[in-house]
Amino acid sequence: MSYFDAASSAPLHPVARQALLASLDEGWADPSRLYREGRRARMLLDAAREAAAGEVGCRPDELVFTSSGTRAVHSGLAGALAGRRRAGRHLLVSAVEHSSVLHAAEVHERDGGSFTEVGVERSGAVRPAAYREALRPDTALAALQSANHEVGTEQPVAEVAEVCAEAGVPLFVDAAQSLLFGPVPGSWSLLAASAHKWGGPAGVGLLVVRKGTRFAPPGPADERESGRAAGFENLPAIVAAAASLRAARAEARAEAERLRGLTARIRERVAALVEDCEVVGDPAHRLPHLVTFSCLYVDGETVLHALDREGFSVSSGSSCTSSTLTPSHVLRAMGVLSEGNVRVSLPLHTPQEEVERFLRVLPGVVSGVRERLGAPATPVTASAGTAATPQPADLVVDAVGRRCPIPVIELAKVIGEVPVGATITVLADDEAARLDIPAWCEMRDQEYVGEKPAERGTAYRVRRRG
Amino acid sequence: MSYFDAASSAPLHPVARQALLASLDEGWADPSRLYREGRRARMLLDAAREAAAGEVGCRPDELVFTSSGTRAVHSGLAGALAGRRRAGRHLLVSAVEHSSVLHAAEVHERDGGSFTEVGVERSGAVRPAAYREALRPDTALAALQSANHEVGTEQPVAEVAEVCAEAGVPLFVDAAQSLLFGPVPGSWSLLAASAHKWGGPAGVGLLVVRKGTRFAPPGPADERESGRAAGFENLPAIVAAAASLRAARAEARAEAERLRGLTARIRERVAALVEDCEVVGDPAHRLPHLVTFSCLYVDGETVLHALDREGFSVSSGSSCTSSTLTPSHVLRAMGVLSEGNVRVSLPLHTPQEEVERFLRVLPGVVSGVRERLGAPATPVTASAGTAATPQPADLVVDAVGRRCPIPVIELAKVIGEVPVGATITVLADDEAARLDIPAWCEMRDQEYVGEKPAERGTAYRVRRRG
Numbered sequence: 001m002s003y004f005d006a007a008s009s010a011p012l013h014p015v016a017r018q019a020l021l022a023s024l025d026e027g028w029a030d031p032s033r034l035y036r037e038g039r040r041a042r043m044l045l046d047a048a049r050e051a052a053a054g055e056v057g058c059r060p061d062e063l064v065f066t067s068s069g070t071r072a073v074h075s076g077l078a079g080a081l082a083g084r085r086r087a088g089r090h091l092l093v094s095a096v097e098h099s100s101v102l103h104a105a106e107v108h109e110r111d112g113g114s115f116t117e118v119g120v121e122r123s124g125a126v127r128p129a130a131y132r133e134a135l136r137p138d139t140a141l142a143a144l145q146s147a148n149h150e151v152g153t154e155q156p157v158a159e160v161a162e163v164c165a166e167a168g169v170p171l172f173v174d175a176a177q178s179l180l181f182g183p184v185p186g187s188w189s190l191l192a193a194s195a196h197k198w199g200g201p202a203g204v205g206l207l208v209v210r211k212g213t214r215f216a217p218p219g220p221a222d223e224r225e226s227g228r229a230a231g232f233e234n235l236p237a238i239v240a241a242a243a244s245l246r247a248a249r250a251e252a253r254a255e256a257e258r259l260r261g262l263t264a265r266i267r268e269r270v271a272a273l274v275e276d277c278e279v280v281g282d283p284a285h286r287l288p289h290l291v292t293f294s295c296l297y298v299d300g301e302t303v304l305h306a307l308d309r310e311g312f313s314v315s316s317g318s319s320c321t322s323s324t325l326t327p328s329h330v331l332r333a334m335g336v337l338s339e340g341n342v343r344v345s346l347p348l349h350t351p352q353e354e355v356e357r358f359l360r361v362l363p364g365v366v367s368g369v370r371e372r373l374g375a376p377a378t379p380v381t382a383s384a385g386t387a388a389t390p391q392p393a394d395l396v397v398d399a400v401g402r403r404c405p406i407p408v409i410e411l412a413k414v415i416g417e418v419p420v421g422a423t424i425t426v427l428a429d430d431e432a433a434r435l436d437i438p439a440w441c442e443m444r445d446q447e448y449v450g451e452k453p454a455e456r457g458t459a460y461r462v463r464r465r466g
Numbered sequence: 467m468s469y470f471d472a473a474s475s476a477p478l479h480p481v482a483r484q485a486l487l488a489s490l491d492e493g494w495a496d497p498s499r500l501y502r503e504g505r506r507a508r509m510l511l512d513a514a515r516e517a518a519a520g521e522v523g524c525r526p527d528e529l530v531f532t533s534s535g536t537r538a539v540h541s542g543l544a545g546a547l548a549g550r551r552r553a554g555r556h557l558l559v560s561a562v563e564h565s566s567v568l569h570a571a572e573v574h575e576r577d578g579g580s581f582t583e584v585g586v587e588r589s590g591a592v593r594p595a596a597y598r599e600a601l602r603p604d605t606a607l608a609a610l611q612s613a614n615h616e617v618g619t620e621q622p623v624a625e626v627a628e629v630c631a632e633a634g635v636p637l638f639v640d641a642a643q644s645l646l647f648g649p650v651p652g653s654w655s656l657l658a659a660s661a662h663k664w665g666g667p668a669g670v671g672l673l674v675v676r677k678g679t680r681f682a683p684p685g686p687a688d689e690r691e692s693g694r695a696a697g698f699e700n701l702p703a704i705v706a707a708a709a710s711l712r713a714a715r716a717e718a719r720a721e722a723e724r725l726r727g728l729t730a731r732i733r734e735r736v737a738a739l740v741e742d743c744e745v746v747g748d749p750a751h752r753l754p755h756l757v758t759f760s761c762l763y764v765d766g767e768t769v770l771h772a773l774d775r776e777g778f779s780v781s782s783g784s785s786c787t788s789s790t791l792t793p794s795h796v797l798r799a800m801g802v803l804s805e806g807n808v809r810v811s812l813p814l815h816t817p818q819e820e821v822e823r824f825l826r827v828l829p830g831v832v833s834g835v836r837e838r839l840g841a842p843a844t845p846v847t848a849s850a851g852t853a854a855t856p857q858p859a860d861l862v863v864d865a866v867g868r869r870c871p872i873p874v875i876e877l878a879k880v881i882g883e884v885p886v887g888a889t890i891t892v893l894a895d896d897e898a899a900r901l902d903i904p905a906w907c908e909m910r911d912q913e914y915v916g917e918k919p920a921e922r923g924t925a926y927r928v929r930r931r932g
Contacts, residue, residue, distance in 0.1 A: 030471075035778075201494075222569065231533060232668050
């Protein structure tokens with residue numbers, strides 16, 4: 001039983017558990033009340049705020065506790081945008097932000113504002129220059145994650161904060177994925193994080209607003225948490241969150257290099273052990289515990305279930321595993337393969353043996369799924385047969401109504417049947433095809449000609465190179 | 467050590483504690499994930515939803531868990547208003563709703579909507595006819611609490627729901643104060659509640675939206691909780707909330723009559739033991755565990771501190787105890803005295819002996835505060851002296867800059883010095899005077915003439931009757 005999905009939610013840290021239990025009896029009263037139970041609750045709250053601020057590297061009065069990381073993101077963005085309304089209503093975000101940031105940007109646009117998505121490199125990283133170019137005179141706020149939640153790539157936050165500061169624009173940092181491993185460097189203005197990502201309990205987020213940052217809390221007025229987080233304080237959970245951040249940080253400092261070694265080993269071995277597999281994300285500037293790869297000719301959901309049966313809990317950005325049937329916007333923005341996507345994120349103290357067992361199990365899992373789906377067993381080469389039998393110059397493959405990875409499998413099956421220079425047109429209506437057919441061409445060194453709307457679905461054209 | 471502030475927050479119920487502990491190890495994973503830890507979390511979440519829905523009296527798919535009662539109120543009102551936007555943008559609320567409802571109404575108005583506050587009787591109850599009269603063709607939504615949080619008066623929810631239904635307007639019910647004691651009757655459309663009020667943990671609210679009610683979730687899109695409550699589910703707390711609602715309900719059924727007897731005894735004895743004291747709220751249609759009274763010539767904060775020293779934790783709606791320095795909007799809407807206000811709300815299983823000790827301690831606490839403030843010891847009567855010595859016909863008392871209860875004390879001190887028929891003008895700039903001077907006149911059977919702006923503060927005129 002190996003839980004390899006720490007980036008979704010980390011198991012509760014023992015210190016969080018202890019602190020939660022200890023404060024259940026002391027921390028249930030209303031900290032805004034004047035009587036002893038209230039004063040005791042207030043003291044616990046103040047101590048938790050100081051501890052959390054110490055780990056973030058901010059002043060206690062700059063930090064409030066929200067009811068989740070999502071809430072911290074929503075309130076932080078809305079409050080900063082409202083506070084800077086006079087400067088303008090334009091918001092800059094990277095294309096690979098967490099969905100909570102992107103959905104907040106959509107609401108901002110719906111309410112009359114505007115936003116620009118800054119694109120990323122194939123590694124998943126933004127270029128500071130791209131932020132500089134995207135800044136406008138009416139830009140009220142820029143947002144950038146500290147590290148990507150799907151592929152682990154670290155973002156140049158300090159550099160982007162500098163670019164923004166030069167333009168007088170505050171930078172909001174979603175630090176949910178990296179806060180466990182250390183404070184966010186640079187002169188950012190706002191920061192959000194989520195306790196259950198570092199082993200704290202659910203129900204607690206952090207929102208930091210640096211002194212001097214204009215901020216107008218969104219939503220109905222509420223006196224609690226400096227007016228920035230409405231609702232009765234979830235005190236035992238807040239105490240547990242602060243205590244576990246400190247404890248888990250100390251362990252993460254010791255663990256980071258070991259975890260980095262384990263994920264480096266997965267990066268290296270997966271590419272060697274599994275044919276037609278692409279490891280994605282920046283190989284150097286990355287979170288220590290996270291590695292992501294995609295495998296041709298398999299679907300993420302089946303791989304997830306097969307790994308689950310083998311005792312491994314992992315996550316996937318493949319379209320087939322989400323309810324919306326669209327592939328991960330992160331993989332799309334990076335321009336990498338989304339099919340058969342697997343994200344491994346190791347909790348602190350993951351034994352090396354579990355990683356080794358994963359590497360032993362994975363090749364069989366992938367080849368089993370490929371076999372069931374009838375995927376081509378070996379990479380396509382210009383076989384002798386293709387020259388011997390007469391072939392149509394061009395081919396149309398109809399994969400309408402078929403889900404990922406079938407359109408790519410059908411393409412791969414026939415690429416050897418057309419002459420070099422001829423084209424194959426894949427008709428497909430699965431959104432993942434738009435990402436995966438070009439990605440397949442890149443991996444297979446075939447020419448991707450382009451797409452156009454067809455009577456049924458979309459027509460993707462590929463020209464055989466070799 | 468008697469905690470008499472259950473209406474603010476109830477101590478954690480033992481069942482909540484057990485359920486929280488049990489689910490800490492099982493319920494930390496993401497319930498939307500496909501692997502075993504996620505599926506286990508999903509099962510816990512589904513079971514909690516069914517249990518809570520059973521207690522509320524709704525279908526499980528009508529109920530979502532929010533991060534607090536405040537959040538349930540904010541989201542419920544905003545979602546129902548947005549869902550009915552085509553019908554209009556007018557909102558009806560009672561004047562004695564919880565501040566979370568009133569603040570949401572203010573935001574609705576700021577955003578271009580409008581709202582009407584429906585007044586209440588001196589008992590704190592609304593009249594269904596008043597809702598009928600206030601309904602407009604463009605009314606999108608009406609809101610009414612099930613019972614008042616400051617004075618315990620139960621509202622005629624079923625009748626108001628009927629009035630609203632006739633007009634095709636959904637009714638939103640804030641059931642935070644009453645859900646412990648039973649389901650809310652009638653054909654309401656939306657309901658909000660808060661777990662820490664029934665002995666559940668902080669960090670959990672309920673939002674119920676009946677089938678057929680138009681609802682458009684506010685804020686950025688989020689897949690969790692049917693799109694009605696953004697953020698990672700606080701699963702252990704949700705499990706604890708549902709389990710404790712069921713357990714506390716069963717106990718509350720057995721406890722209600724005993725608590726009602728205890729609060730009836732406080733109502734009766736306080737009026738007899740403490741001079742110049744007004745018990746407020748409906749004597750019959752009220753919550754079993756809550757009683758509120760106000761005492762002339764004392765300030766709530768000092769009484770609270772004195773009671774705290776005696777081991778009693780109570781709450782107050784007096785202006786001097788809040789950071790805003792305005793008296794409770796509930797007491798103001800009822801037109802009752804706000805000074806020296808004390809709310810007693812008994813947790814389940816409060817021993818009678820604690821109530822008796824409270825009644826023994828209270829008179830001394832109040833008279834001690836009155837003595838320190840120099841309040842008149844006995845009610846004013848037309849003394850012989852006033853006729854014997856020449857007196858000015860009218861008198862001006864300058865209490866500008868003095869806080870509640872000083873303006874009323876100064877008034878009471880001099881009322882005996884003017885002839886019957888003469889007036890006293892009190893100059894004051896404390897907001898509480900606006901409520902407390904008329905309330906004092908009513909209690910003392912003196913004539914309240916009215917108020918008008920003065921050069922410094924406001925001039926309140928009182929005519930001596932007897």
